[in-house]
Amino acid sequence: MPQRRPALPPPEGARAERTLSTGHGGEVVVVVRETTRLVVKRPSPRLRDDPSGQALHAVEARALARLGGHGAPRLVESGHDAFGPYLLMSYVEGxxxxxxxxxxxxxxxxxxxxxxxxxxxxxxxxxxxxxxxxxxxxxxxxxxxxxxxxxxxxxxxxxxxxxxxxxxxxxxxxxxxxxxxxxxxxxxxxxxxxxxxxxxxxxxxxxxxxxxxxxxxxxxxxxxxxxxxxxxxxxxxxxxxxxxxxxxxxxxxxx
Missing domain, CATH: 1.10.510.10 (Transferase(Phosphotransferase) domain 1)
Known part of the structure; x- marks a missing residue:
């Protein structure tokens, strides 16, 4: 089965490998930065421009930052580019x-x-x-x-x-x-x-x-x-x- 192409490009310096999930909440994509496999999550355009969607994205960023990889992916980067906000996280095998x-x-x-x-x-x-x-x-x-x-x-x-x-x-x-x-x-x-x-x-x-x-x-x-x-x-x-x-x-x- 062919892999779905990401709707939005990955952050600068990363290369998209495959889409893990996509839906009304956003898109989750496996990317490679240099030699490291990571996961990027972006909110959908609808949520990106909605205050409630922005709040959900911010909550997730704060939760991941506090957890520091304990029982959750490690937050590598929380950023914003021309395509909106994103979370860059460690890739979890399993x-x-x-x-x-x-x-x-x-x-x-x-x-x-x-x-x-x-x-x-x-x-x-x-x-x-x-x-x-x-x-x-x-x-x-x-x-x-x-x-x-x-x-x-x-x-x-x-x-x-x-x-x-x-x-x-x-x-x-x-x-x-x-x-x-x-x-x-x-x-x-x-x-x-x-x-x-x-x-x-x-x-x-x-x-x-x-x-x-x-x-x-x-x-x-x-x-x-x-x-x-x-x-x-x-x-x-x-x-x-x-x-x-x-x-x-x-x-x-x-x-």
């Missing part, structure tokens, strides 16, 4: 969780390492805000990508309706929007993402308005998760205060 083959005998180890990676975000005051299989790369170490909906613990919460992915959203995020996004909601979303990786879909396929109501009101059956890994069911408690932290879940899964 496979997206939604494309990774499920291996039951390795599931607990996978779950433990992904919760450890999530804990590293939370330890640095970052809530991801949109944990889903497409946003987790499994390689030598699990790495979260796409921090446009991240929350930083020392910044005010932006007002607004729900944003993210309803299939994996915690009830409080579906109900309250960005103000409901916390470490506990990341834990909930990662548990559902891991279940989806194992072929267990815990949210029905519904039109968005109906799925939003379902996400707010319906409790996820913990038994499905407990069958995958003992202790994982606690991650989907309906009340966020009843969920273990990412670090605690990682410890339980290592026992």
């Amino acid at each position: 496979t997206r969780l939604d494309e990774l083959e499920h291996a039951p005998e390795r599931f607990e180890a996978l779950a433990a390492t992904t919760f450890e990676a999530l804990a590293s975000l939370h330890a640095r005051g970052i809530v991801h805000g949109d944990v889903r299989p497409e946003n987790l790369i499994v390689g030598a170490f699990p790495t979260f990508v796409d921090f446009a909906f991240a929350r930083l613990d020392d910044e005010p919460t932006p007002p607004g309706p729900f944003r993210g992915t309803l299939a994996f959203a915690a009830p409080e995020v579906a109900r309250d929007g960005p103000s409901g996004s916390t470490g506990a909601s990341d834990v909930f979303a990662l548990a559902l993402a891991l279940a989806a990786h194992a072929g267990i879909v815990l949210r029905p396929s519904l039109p968005p308005p109906a799925l939003l109501v379902h996400a707010v009101e319906a409790k996820v059956e913990r038994e499905h998760l407990e069958r995958l890994a003992r202790g994982l069911g606690a991650a989907v408690a309906h009340e966020p205060s009843e969920r273990p932290s990412a670090a605690e879940l990682a410890r339980r899964l290592r026992r």
Whole structure:
């Protein structure tokens, strides 16, 4: 299958290699600068010229800068050229969780390492805000990508309706929007993402308005998760205060 050509050129000094993803939010392209493989992310023209889109780009830049490569790509450069703003990040070798083959005998180890990676975000005051299989790369170490909906613990919460992915959203995020996004909601979303990786879909396929109501009101059956890994069911408690932290879940899964 032919590679998609990037819609926008890479930053100066870099050569485009292939497009990883493109959509309404922007374009992510693998580039080579000198001999180093990197990833560049640019917002779409629609978001580039919109204040809310500019804010999402800026939040992602600040989140990546704070994380310093812990559980996330390392931010190499945040810049602006004739084609708009861009983020230049380290290239992460690995496979997206939604494309990774499920291996039951390795599931607990996978779950433990992904919760450890999530804990590293939370330890640095970052809530991801949109944990889903497409946003987790499994390689030598699990790495979260796409921090446009991240929350930083020392910044005010932006007002607004729900944003993210309803299939994996915690009830409080579906109900309250960005103000409901916390470490506990990341834990909930990662548990559902891991279940989806194992072929267990815990949210029905519904039109968005109906799925939003379902996400707010319906409790996820913990038994499905407990069958995958003992202790994982606690991650989907309906009340966020009843969920273990990412670090605690990682410890339980290592026992």
